[in-house]
Amino acid sequence: xxxxxxxxxCGSIVPDPLQTLEPVTGPSGPSLKNEMMLPAVLDPWAxxxxxxxxxxxxxxxxxxxxxxxxxxxxxxxxxxMTVAQKVPFELVALxxxxxxxxxxxxxxxxxxGTIQGIAGLxxxxxxxxxxxxxxxxxxxxxxxMIGERLGITEQFLGxxxxxxxxxxxxxxxERVEGGKHQVxxxxxxxxxxxxxxxxxxxxRNNPQxxxxxxxxxxxxxxxxxxxxxxxxxxxxxxxxxxxxxxxTRVIRNQPAEEIAREIVAWIGED
Amino acid sequence: xxxxxxxxxxxxxxxxAKPALEALAAAKGLGGELMVGLVGGATQAAADQIxxxxxxxxxxxxxxxxxxxRYSTDAAAAEALCRAAGAPLVxxxxxxxxxxxxxxxxxxxxGRVDTHATNIAVAGGGPVVTRWFYRQRMEATLTRTGRPWxxxxxxxCGAAWSGAxxxxxxEAVAVEAPPTRTTVTGVQAPQADEQTIRPDAKLxxxxxxxxxxxxxxxxxxxxxxxxxxxxxxRAAKASLGGSKSLVDLSGEGEAVLRFMTHMxxxxxxGATPRHPKGLSxxxxxxxxxxxxxxxVNQRRAINLDPNCGWARGKADVLYVAxxxxxxxxxxxxxxxxxx
Numbered sequence: 162x163x164x165x166x167x168x169x170x171c172g173s174i175v176p177d178p179l180q181t182l183e184p185v186t187g188p189s190g191p192s193l194k195n196e197m198m199l200p201a202v203l204d205p206w207a208x209x210x211x212x213x214x215x216x217x218x219x220x221x222x223x224x225x226x227x228x229x230x231x232x233x234x235x236x237x238x239x240x241x242m243t244v245a246q247k248v249p250f251e252l253v254a255l256x257x258x259x260x261x262x263x264x265x266x267x268x269x270x271x272x273x274g275t276i277q278g279i280a281g282l283x284x285x286x287x288x289x290x291x292x293x294x295x296x297x298x299x300x301x302x303x304x305x306m307i308g309e310r311l312g313i314t315e316q317f318l319g320x321x322x323x324x325x326x327x328x329x330x331x332x333x334x335e336r337v338e339g340g341k342h343q344v345x346x347x348x349x350x351x352x353x354x355x356x357x358x359x360x361x362x363x364x365r366n367n368p369q370x371x372x373x374x375x376x377x378x379x380x381x382x383x384x385x386x387x388x389x390x391x392x393x394x395x396x397x398x399x400x401x402x403x404x405x406x407x408x409t410r411v412i413r414n415q416p417a418e419e420i421a422r423e424i425v426a427w428i429g430e431d
Numbered sequence: 432x433x434x435x436x437x438x439x440x441x442x443x444x445x446x447x448a449k450p451a452l453e454a455l456a457a458a459k460g461l462g463g464e465l466m467v468g469l470v471g472g473a474t475q476a477a478a479d480q481i482x483x484x485x486x487x488x489x490x491x492x493x494x495x496x497x498x499x500x501r502y503s504t505d506a507a508a509a510e511a512l513c514r515a516a517g518a519p520l521v522x523x524x525x526x527x528x529x530x531x532x533x534x535x536x537x538x539x540x541x542g543r544v545d546t547h548a549t550n551i552a553v554a555g556g557g558p559v560v561t562r563w564f565y566r567q568r569m570e571a572t573l574t575r576t577g578r579p580w581x582x583x584x585x586x587x588c589g590a591a592w593s594g595a596x597x598x599x600x601x602e603a604v605a606v607e608a609p610p611t612r613t614t615v616t617g618v619q620a621p622q623a624d625e626q627t628i629r630p631d632a633k634l635x636x637x638x639x640x641x642x643x644x645x646x647x648x649x650x651x652x653x654x655x656x657x658x659x660x661x662x663x664x665r666a667a668k669a670s671l672g673g674s675k676s677l678v679d680l681s682g683e684g685e686a687v688l689r690f691m692t693h694m695x696x697x698x699x700x701g702a703t704p705r706h707p708k709g710l711s712x713x714x715x716x717x718x719x720x721x722x723x724x725x726x727v728n729q730r731r732a733i734n735l736d737p738n739c740g741w742a743r744g745k746a747d748v749l750y751v752a753x754x755x756x757x758x759x760x761x762x763x764x765x766x767x768x769x770x
Binding site: 175176178182184191193205206261262264265266269294296297298299300301302303305306308309310314315316317318319321334335336337338339340341342343344345346347348349352357358360393394395396397398399400401402403406407408409410411412413414415417418420421422424425427428 | 500501502503506526527528530531532534535537538539543544545546547554559563564565566568569570571572573574575576577609611612613614615616617618619620621626627628629630633634667693694695696700708710725729730731733737742743744745746747748749750751752753756757758759760761763764765
């Protein structure tokens with residue numbers, strides 16, 4: 162019999178990957194051009210973490226999932242309209258920047274404080290989930306600092322699988338170098354898990370879940386506290402787009418065998 | 432320039448791996464007083480390996496408890512080394528082990544951390560870090576006033592240090608292993624002949640979803656695609672990357688390339704590996720997928736579409752041809768096993 166988990170997923174929003182992104186620099190530092198106009202999505206790795214959390218909660222009766230998200234309130238609302246249809250969760254929102262140029266240290270401080278404020282959260286059953294990095298800053302550092310602030314020193318990064326074994330211990334597979342996984346066993350929560358892609362497909366939209374989620378999400382958004390992130394001590398000398406454009410030599414109507422010979426010769430060159 | 436601590440962990444054989452030597456070269460290049468901090472089950476051999484690097488101190492946390500990569504023990508060891516060295520700048524290779532542990536260490540030290548740095552240089556008398564944002568779509572240089580500043584350097588961005596080995600005088604830093612609830616039980620790796628991710632390979636082969644689509648005869652040829660790709664990887668000792676669309680097909684359980692997993696995925700939501708050469712076949716798409724081979728130096732592509740966004744302006748050479756046909760010939764020339 163497994164004890165229920167209390168799963169807190171940290172995840173924010175990022176610009177839709179298909180959008181063209183252009184940096185601009187203002188008095189408060191760099192940002193994206195027309196950032197508030199860009200369509201946003203839930204960060205892909207945070208999404209994997211959320212889906213894994215919901216899967217674990219579904220298979221462990223009595224468990225509960227919170228999504229703690231720091232982002233501009235209006236954009237969060239927009240993204241939640243879609244995310245809410247995927248899996249059941251309770252949103253805890255913070256109204257602040259979701260920019261890739263915000264510092265992970267201060268982001269972690271804001272998120273940790275919010276998690277500590279969740280009413281009824283049992284820290285001994287806590288599994289802190291999130292993406293192993295974001296698609297905006299890509300720091301891969303925020304979760305560890307939240308964990309430290311919460312006093313959790315069982316931490317895992319690049320997780321692709323979590324299995325609750327019959328004895329209640331957690332078997333965790335983390336990505337390591339060379340396409341391999343490190344296998345660890347964690348005796349019990351609390352623990353921090355930064356998810357890579359996991360191995361679950363994205364759940365289909367379920368309007369009933371969406372309606373149930375949205376009843377709590379709208380009040381949560383209204384309650385969202387302001388969480389400014391000042392980036393103290395951090396300054397950007399430049400932010401540029403790569404200009405590299407290659408002169409592509411297009412080869413048509415060349416027999417396959419000849420192409421193959423050229424490729425093999427090229428592979429063999431130093 | 433301020434004092435620098437290079438943090439490195441040993442490999443299972445007791446040596447330092449290439450990413451650690453690259454980080455060492457980068458640290459030396461800054462010109463500040465250099466100290467080395469080592470963590471591992473045994474550390475003397477690693478210290479000896481870099482004895483000639485010019486470090487003024489070699490510090491080490493050594494013992495069986497610190498042999499396995501694990502957050503609690505690694506963080507305790509790194510924290511102790513940072514405190515013992517007292518260096519305002521800490522440089523480490525961005526290995527999976529340090530990526531897991533060092534952000535928490537930065538917090539414990541009251542410092543700041545920057546990960547995935549691709550360069551560190553001196554400007555105006557202080558360190559300046561270069562890193563990418565928004566999944567390799569824009570590059571920034573940044574500085575910080577907060578110290579200690581922990582910087583994790585990506586592998587493959589600079590030359591590795593090479594120099595004389597010797598006998599290093601190692602100062603042991605005593606650390607009591609913290610209580611932990613985590614036991615590392617092993618490593619899962621594909622069998623040798625199924626290993627498709629080879630970080631040190633000279634060539635990255637990127638397969639796109641086109642391999643699973645209907646071909647000129649109106650049928651799919653997935654089994655042959657598998658055979659051709661695996662045969663090529665073995666013969667060329669290449670690493671395999673996959674486009675998101677192809678990897679997602681595999682994840683959805685469809686009868687597609689069985690060896691293709693999310694770990695092979697490159698691009699906006701995948702990896703951006705560093706290899707000297709890249710060959711793509713049947714890949715389609717514009718940004719953001721193309722960022723997958725942003726750090727590949729020489730690039731060639733095989734595609735039936737001469738206007739393919741993956742290749743035009745991104746590859747050095749685009750062969751407008753049937754990838755199946757070309758790769759059959761390539762494999763024959765390389766002597767790849769058939770089937």
